[in-house]
Amino acid sequence: xxxxxxxLLLCSLILTSTGVVTGCSKSNSPKLLVYNxxxxxxxxxxxxxxxxxxxxxxxxxxxxxxxxxxxxxxGSQKYDVVCPSDYxxxxxxxxxxxxxxxxxxxxxxxxxDPSYLKSAEQFDPGNQYSVPYCxxxxxxxxxxxxxxxxIDSWGALFDKDFIEKNGYAGDILMINSVxxxxxxxxxxxGYSINSTDEAQIDEAKKLLQExxxxxxxxxxxxxxxxxxxxxxxxxxxxxxxxxxTRRENxxxxxxxxxxxxxVWIDGWxxxxxxxxxxxxxxxxxxxxxxxxxxxxxxxxxxxxxxxxARELITDEDIKNSPIAxxxxxxxxxxxxxxxxxxxxxxxxxxxxxxxxxVQ
Amino acid sequence: xxxxxxxxxPYTIWMGIFVIIPLFIIIYYGFTAEGGGFTLSNISLITDPxxxxxxxxxxxxxxxxxAICLLLAYPLSLILHGMxxxxxxxxxxxxxxxxxxxxxxxxLAWQNILEKTGVINTFLKLLHLPxxxxxNTPGAIIFGMVYNFLPFMILPxxxxxxxxxxDYINAARDLGANSLLTFLKVILPLSLPGVxxxxxxxFVPSLTTFVISDILGGSKVVLIGNIIEQQFKxxxxxxxGSGLSLVLMVFILFSMAILTKYDKESEGKNIW
Numbered sequence: 001x002x003x004x005x006x007x008l009l010l011c012s013l014i015l016t017s018t019g020v021v022t023g024c025s026k027s028n029s030p031k032l033l034v035y036n037x038x039x040x041x042x043x044x045x046x047x048x049x050x051x052x053x054x055x056x057x058x059x060x061x062x063x064x065x066x067x068x069x070x071x072x073x074x075g076s077q078k079y080d081v082v083c084p085s086d087y088x089x090x091x092x093x094x095x096x097x098x099x100x101x102x103x104x105x106x107x108x109x110x111x112x113d114p115s116y117l118k119s120a121e122q123f124d125p126g127n128q129y130s131v132p133y134c135x136x137x138x139x140x141x142x143x144x145x146x147x148x149x150x151i152d153s154w155g156a157l158f159d160k161d162f163i164e165k166n167g168y169a170g171d172i173l174m175i176n177s178v179x180x181x182x183x184x185x186x187x188x189x190g191y192s193i194n195s196t197d198e199a200q201i202d203e204a205k206k207l208l209q210e211x212x213x214x215x216x217x218x219x220x221x222x223x224x225x226x227x228x229x230x231x232x233x234x235x236x237x238x239x240x241x242x243x244x245t246r247r248e249n250x251x252x253x254x255x256x257x258x259x260x261x262x263v264w265i266d267g268w269x270x271x272x273x274x275x276x277x278x279x280x281x282x283x284x285x286x287x288x289x290x291x292x293x294x295x296x297x298x299x300x301x302x303x304x305x306x307x308x309a310r311e312l313i314t315d316e317d318i319k320n321s322p323i324a325x326x327x328x329x330x331x332x333x334x335x336x337x338x339x340x341x342x343x344x345x346x347x348x349x350x351x352x353x354x355x356x357x358v359q
Numbered sequence: 360x361x362x363x364x365x366x367x368x369p370y371t372i373w374m375g376i377f378v379i380i381p382l383f384i385i386i387y388y389g390f391t392a393e394g395g396g397f398t399l400s401n402i403s404l405i406t407d408p409x410x411x412x413x414x415x416x417x418x419x420x421x422x423x424x425x426a427i428c429l430l431l432a433y434p435l436s437l438i439l440h441g442m443x444x445x446x447x448x449x450x451x452x453x454x455x456x457x458x459x460x461x462x463x464x465x466x467l468a469w470q471n472i473l474e475k476t477g478v479i480n481t482f483l484k485l486l487h488l489p490x491x492x493x494x495n496t497p498g499a500i501i502f503g504m505v506y507n508f509l510p511f512m513i514l515p516x517x518x519x520x521x522x523x524x525x526d527y528i529n530a531a532r533d534l535g536a537n538s539l540l541t542f543l544k545v546i547l548p549l550s551l552p553g554v555x556x557x558x559x560x561x562f563v564p565s566l567t568t569f570v571i572s573d574i575l576g577g578s579k580v581v582l583i584g585n586i587i588e589q590q591f592k593x594x595x596x597x598x599x600g601s602g603l604s605l606v607l608m609v610f611i612l613f614s615m616a617i618l619t620k621y622d623k624e625s626e627g628k629n630i631w
Binding site: 064066067069070073170171176178212215216217218219229230231232345346349350353354356357 | 409412413474475476492494495577578579581586589591592593594595596
């Protein structure tokens with residue numbers, strides 16, 4: 001008897017520790033499979049879509065482009081509509097994973113500011129495969145009460161003298177994403193963030209290795225909470241998160257460093273193996289509706305490329321926020337990522353591992 | 360007993376589908392290149408200084424945490440056993456209870472406790488003591504491993520202790536052995552199978568973990584588990600990921616081979 005109870009306990013232990021999760025969808029009603037970033041849509045918008053079209057939305061989430069890619073590439077799970085970033089769109093187009101979008105079904109495309117469509121052509125010539133959803137920059141978020149000197153350079157993350165003078169050595173929250181981390185180091189060194197020159201990448205790697213003792217942790221999603229709570233004085237963050245964090249903690253300041261940075265665009269795409277392209281296009285059209293785009297913007301605070309929605313913003317501070325809608329001078333020093341090919345991807349990751357494994 | 364052999368069929372089928380076949384898939388990927396040809400380069404990738412360093416670190420951390428688990432669990436199991444409670448499954452239940460919560464949640468909770476402005480440091484600050492650097496260190500990872508895997512050590516040891524008949528102990532006493540001698544000559548050898556399964560059940564998950572090092576190590580400490588995870592998820596190269604997994608498996612099999620030598624009685628196997 002004792003053995004049986006022990007065994008039962010052990011079983012429950014294993015079950016809970018591996019976290020057995022089951023998801024199921026029971027109905028046969030029409031459904032749309034959406035694969036999106038976490039916290040990247042107002043849940044109410046999903047409901048509105050369901051109400052208007054009668055199509056059930058089944059949403060799954062990923063944390064970085066690289067997590068999503070193998071799922072779509074291997075087709076292990078089929079999705080109708082996905083929301084990758086610029087360089088990933090480029091990669092997926094190159095590999096023939098995406099279906100062309102029929103703009104006859106997306107009349108709301110007229111609401112999207114043509115300048116963003118033009119930017120999107122850098123990775124999707126002719127806007128054939130993607131419709132911009134959100135965009136933003138990568139920059140430094142810091143706490144003005146904890147760091148007295150103003151910051152305008154990536155040097156705030158690398159310059160040891162500056163860091164020690166302001167007393168935050170070992171407290172930096174560095175971004176845990178290969179391309180972003182290297183883009184920061186490359187910009188600081190004055191190189192292109194799309195560099196394919198191994199010597200330059202090596203130099204960036206050395207810089208990142210020297211930075212490691214000054215870093216508290218490599219994170220992505222936790223920056224928000226740690227900065228709002230005043231636990232960390234400085235971190236790297238996406239502009240959309242910066243608006244949210246500053247709303248919660250006014251001591252925080254966001255800058256796009258003078259050396260330049262990355263400007264990114266996430267767009268809706270339809271995978272070639274999508275079970276229901278028609279619904280996917282309905283979804284994309286719905287997302288381009290000004291009211292809906294505004295609702296999303298208010299919820300996720302990531303900049304919208306929807307000019308009709310921007311005009312609807314009532315809060316003048318947000319409408320003219322230099323973080324949400326930076327001026328041309330900022331955009332001029334920012335570059336989008338390009339897909340650099342498999343070999344370069346592997347090289348970047350190898351160098352990133354060399355950074356991480358320094359003790 | 361043989362007449363009930365068919366009862367094991369569901370388990371055998373389960374093992375076949377979810378253990379044996381995936382294992383062969385890993386072996387296949389581990390020994391092939393992108394195009395499909397045979398290669399050993401995935402395996403030899405382990406000699407890359409970075410991979411080697413992270414493997415070494417993983418071995419180090421998992422050995423330390425296994426040792427700590429053993430040091431904590433053995434006396435505890437002895438005490439639990441010594442209590443001779445009528446309903447001792449209740450006591451075990453108390454130890455298992457935290458495990459009913461998801462493993463990730465518990466680890467995330469520790470993150471909040473160990474943080475710079477976390478529970479411990481806030482408390483120290485109240486007492487005007489200097490703050491401690493707890494989070495994002497190898498120590499925090501060891502702590503996480505010990506916390507999460509301790510019950511896997513306690514249960515088999517406790518189980519093997521409960522199986523020792525009191526007659527043995529009484530006999531030893533009758534023959535003049537004192538408590539220490541009884542422990543060393545009777546209890547310890549008889550509980551060894553439990554210790555052995557405990558060690559394997561702690562060492563193996565510690566060696567392969569990547570979640571604990573991510574959450575409590577702030578991604579600053581890269582274990583071999585993290586490297587393999589990255590090969591599958593970020594680099595999307597299943598071949599190198601599988602190759603490295605195979606190397607790790609060799610280490611696990613090796614350690615299990617050593618351990619089973621001490622596990623001849625196979626008493627501990629009952630727990631599996």
